[in-house]
Amino acid sequence: MEILRELFNMTALGDITWQTLIMWAIAFVLLYLGIKKGYEPLLLVPIAFGVLLANFPGGQMGVVDAQLIELEGHRYMNLFEIAHEYGIMNYLYYSLIKTGLLPPIIFMGVGVLTDFGPMLRNLKLALFGAAAQIGIFSILLGAVAVGFTAKEAASLGIIGGADGPTAIYTTIKLAPHLLGPIAIAAYSYMALVPVIIPLVAKLFISKKEFAINMKEMDRKYPAKYEIKNLKAAKIIFPIALGTLAAIMVPSSVPLLGMLLFGNLIKEIGSSTSRLADAAQGPIMNTATIFLGLTVGATMTSEVFLSAKTIGIVVGGFVAFAISIAGGILAVKIYNTFSKKKINPLVGATGLSAVPMASRVANELALKYDKKNHILQYCMASNISGVIGSAVAAGVLISFLQ
Amino acid sequence: MTDAIQLMLTGMGTVFFILIMVVVLGNVIIRVTNTFAVVSNQPGEPSTSGGIEPAKLAAIVSAVDVVTRGKGKVSSVEKIDE
Numbered sequence: 001m002e003i004l005r006e007l008f009n010m011t012a013l014g015d016i017t018w019q020t021l022i023m024w025a026i027a028f029v030l031l032y033l034g035i036k037k038g039y040e041p042l043l044l045v046p047i048a049f050g051v052l053l054a055n056f057p058g059g060q061m062g063v064v065d066a067q068l069i070e071l072e073g074h075r076y077m078n079l080f081e082i083a084h085e086y087g088i089m090n091y092l093y094y095s096l097i098k099t100g101l102l103p104p105i106i107f108m109g110v111g112v113l114t115d116f117g118p119m120l121r122n123l124k125l126a127l128f129g130a131a132a133q134i135g136i137f138s139i140l141l142g143a144v145a146v147g148f149t150a151k152e153a154a155s156l157g158i159i160g161g162a163d164g165p166t167a168i169y170t171t172i173k174l175a176p177h178l179l180g181p182i183a184i185a186a187y188s189y190m191a192l193v194p195v196i197i198p199l200v201a202k203l204f205i206s207k208k209e210f211a212i213n214m215k216e217m218d219r220k221y222p223a224k225y226e227i228k229n230l231k232a233a234k235i236i237f238p239i240a241l242g243t244l245a246a247i248m249v250p251s252s253v254p255l256l257g258m259l260l261f262g263n264l265i266k267e268i269g270s271s272t273s274r275l276a277d278a279a280q281g282p283i284m285n286t287a288t289i290f291l292g293l294t295v296g297a298t299m300t301s302e303v304f305l306s307a308k309t310i311g312i313v314v315g316g317f318v319a320f321a322i323s324i325a326g327g328i329l330a331v332k333i334y335n336t337f338s339k340k341k342i343n344p345l346v347g348a349t350g351l352s353a354v355p356m357a358s359r360v361a362n363e364l365a366l367k368y369d370k371k372n373h374i375l376q377y378c379m380a381s382n383i384s385g386v387i388g389s390a391v392a393a394g395v396l397i398s399f400l401q
Numbered sequence: 402m403t404d405a406i407q408l409m410l411t412g413m414g415t416v417f418f419i420l421i422m423v424v425v426l427g428n429v430i431i432r433v434t435n436t437f438a439v440v441s442n443q444p445g446e447p448s449t450s451g452g453i454e455p456a457k458l459a460a461i462v463s464a465v466d467v468v469t470r471g472k473g474k475v476s477s478v479e480k481i482d483e
Contacts, residue, residue, distance in 0.1 A: 123427045130413075130420040137409035144405040153405070227431050232438040236430050244422055249415060294441050384420055391419045395412040 008356040015057030023055040026304070027296075030184070043164065043292050047183060050296020053089065061154025066176065069094065093294040097346065098176065102291045103169035104258040107390075109284025110165070114354070114386070116237055117230060118379035120307030125377060126178045129384025131330030133392045134348025135160030135323030139315050140396075151175045154396040156312055159186045160319025161389030162193070163352035168295065169255055173401055180299035181309040185316035190353045196317075197348055197360045200324040205344045207350045209332075210368040212343040212397055214377045221340040231267070238264040245391070252394025256387065265270035269346035324348045327381065342377075349378040352385045407410055 010016065027048045054062035060161035064086050069077045076094075083091035096102050119126055136157040143153030151174040158170045158183060167186040171179045189196065198237030203211075229235060238260035245256045263277050265272040335341050345361040358378035365372045458478060465473045 086437060119423075120427050120431065123424045126420050126423050126427075127417070130417045134413065135415045137412050141402075141409060148459075150405060150408075154408075225431070225435065227435070228439045229434045229438045231440075232434040233427075233430050237427065237432065240426050240430060244426060245419065248419060250420070273467065385422065385470050387423060388416045388420055391416050392412055395415050396408070398417060399408055399411070 003182070012057040012059075017301075019305055020055055020057060022305060023051060023299070023301045024399075026299075027051040027055070033188075033191070036097070039242060040187050042185050042288055044191065046289055046292025047187065047296040049266060050089075050293040051180075051299045052296075054297040054300050061089040063090055063093045063294065063298040063299055066098070077280065089294065089297045093297065095099055096290050097168075097172060097179070097294050100169060100172050100254065102287045103165035103172070103358070104254045106165045106284055106291065107255050107285040108258040108262035109280045109287070110282075110354075110386070111238075111259040111264075112266045112280035114259070114263050114383060115379075116234055116263065116267075116383060118376045119383045120227065120230070120233055120237065122377055122380040125342070125380035126384035126387075128327050128347040128381040129332050129350040129388045131347065132323045132327035132381070132385055133161060133388045134326035135319040135321070136389070136396075138322045138390050139319035142318070143311070145313055148308075148311065149175075152178055152308070154400055155182055156315045158393055158396065159189065159312075159316035159320055159388070160323040161352055161385070162186075162190055162323065162357070163386060163389045164190060165291075166255060166352065166389050166393045170396060173397045177303065178308065178312065178337050179295060180304055181312045182316070183295040184299070187310050189316055189320045190356070191353070193353045193382040194360045195354045196320055197324055197357060198364055200321050201328065201345060201361075201364060203327055203350050204328045204332075205348075207368065209335075209344050210365065211368060211372065212341050212374045214234075214343055214346070214374050215372075217340050217342070231269075234267045235264065238267070241387075245387075245394075249391050249394040252390050255390040259386065259390065273372075320351075323351055328352070343372070343374055345374060346377050346381050349382040349384045350388070351382070352389045354382045354386060355379060358382045453480060 030044055030048035030051065033039040034041040034048060053059060068086070069082055069090075071077060077085065079091055082094050115131050138157075140150075140153045140157035141161055143156045144150060148156060155167075155171040155175040157176055158167045161167065164183070164186050168179065168183050172181045176184075242253075242257055242260040245260075246253050262276070265279065266276040327345070327350035328344045330350075331342050331344040331347035335344075343365060345365055349357040349361045351357050358375055361378045362373060362375040367376045402445050465475050466467060
């Protein structure tokens with residue numbers, strides 16, 4: 001009997017609570033969405049598995065509150081002490097996430113995957129990427145009104161930028177205790193872009209506007225000049241933009257600077273192709289694994305099962321929807337003053353979710369006119385949305401940190 | 402709440418300002434490269450005499466560029482009839 005009792009104590013059976021079971025259920029749902037439905041599997045699968053790991057009782061894989069690693073005199077435990085006291089997941093979290101290291105590393109890889117060509121060909125459309133950041137700041141206001149602190153509200157609002165690494169980076173800096181729910185909400189809504197964009201677009205765009213043919217408009221009102229050396233322009237652009245951003249919004253540099261560096265090593269071509277391959281391949285993939293697992297591991301039942309999580313889930317969706325609507329309305333305002341009309345779907349893609357938002361908008365446009373391929377135009381505002389959300393994050397961090 | 406409204410105005414203002422600057426910067430870069438870095442088609446452009454499709458030609462040029470790490474240039478491409 002004694003042996004059986006000891007055997008039982010050795011297992012985690014006695015530590016399983018109803019909260020544990022809820023967290024497992026959440027993890028299973030996220031795994032199902034990532035594996036079976038294919039919703040952002042590269043991030044949802046590691047995040048979901050991180051949730052599972054964190055909620056295996058006795059596994060020592062859940063991220064602990066920062067107060068526990070704080071020592072007297074504003075000092076913190078060193079990494080060896082953290083690993084010894086709280087396990088390897090806390091070691092990874094406090095070295096890779098809490099320091100803000102991984103999101104800029106991922107942004108470097110995103111930079112390699114980004115092509116500024118469509119934006120340079122349609123520069124004016126970049127402005128709609130600015131209008132689509134309105135969701136971030138609207139939800140900031142709303143969240144403050146319902147009782148979130150300014151830092152929490154900013155972290156919640158940044159979901160409206162539809163940029164996972166930016167949302168995570170901002171939350172690490174401003175409200176690290178909300179990292180898990182905000183990362184889950186951000187990536188879930190990004191995965192739901194094919195549902196959310198058509199939903200909002202149909203509310204605000206008329207059939208006539210859906211059918212605005214961008215190429216026809218280009219033929220009627222051609223550009224003043226053509227780009228004679230796109231390669232040179234694409235090499236100079238990240239250097240010049242990086243310098244400008246560093247001067248105007250220095251706090252956006254960790255994200256934007258790494259994005260532009262990644263883009264530069266791709267655009268230089270074959271002489272730096274090894275660096276570009278490393279940045280978009282092994283480095284980004286490794287960073288993604290650790291980011292996903294550690295963010296998931298912040299979602300212990302004590303942190304996740306709270307009223308604030310529901311607020312984040314609802315607020316994140318509203319932020320997303322307002323951002324899409326903001327971009328659409330900006331195009332509509334532009335169209336009232338300009339002869340050369342723009343399809344409002346170009347404004348809907350002012351979000352950062354690249355290139356999924358553009359693909360969804362293109363498919364939507366093709367439903368109304370089979371010859372209306374607007375992908376390249378949408379990519380212009382979509383890419384400027386990445387810059388816009390990084391700048392918005394920089395502003396929030398510099399004002400609130 | 403007043404602080405939040407102020408932050409909203411500052412934030413949106415900054416985002417618009419930076420993206421307006423992106424538009425201006427992009428235009429300046431295009432004009433400068435159009436003036437000072439025009440791509441010359443004569444020396445670098447491979448000559449063809451076999452009616453090779455432009456897409457295939459671009460693929461060959463790109464493959465040579467990657468394999469030789471930018472040092473090799475394709476001067477001509479000919480179709481060999483067997």
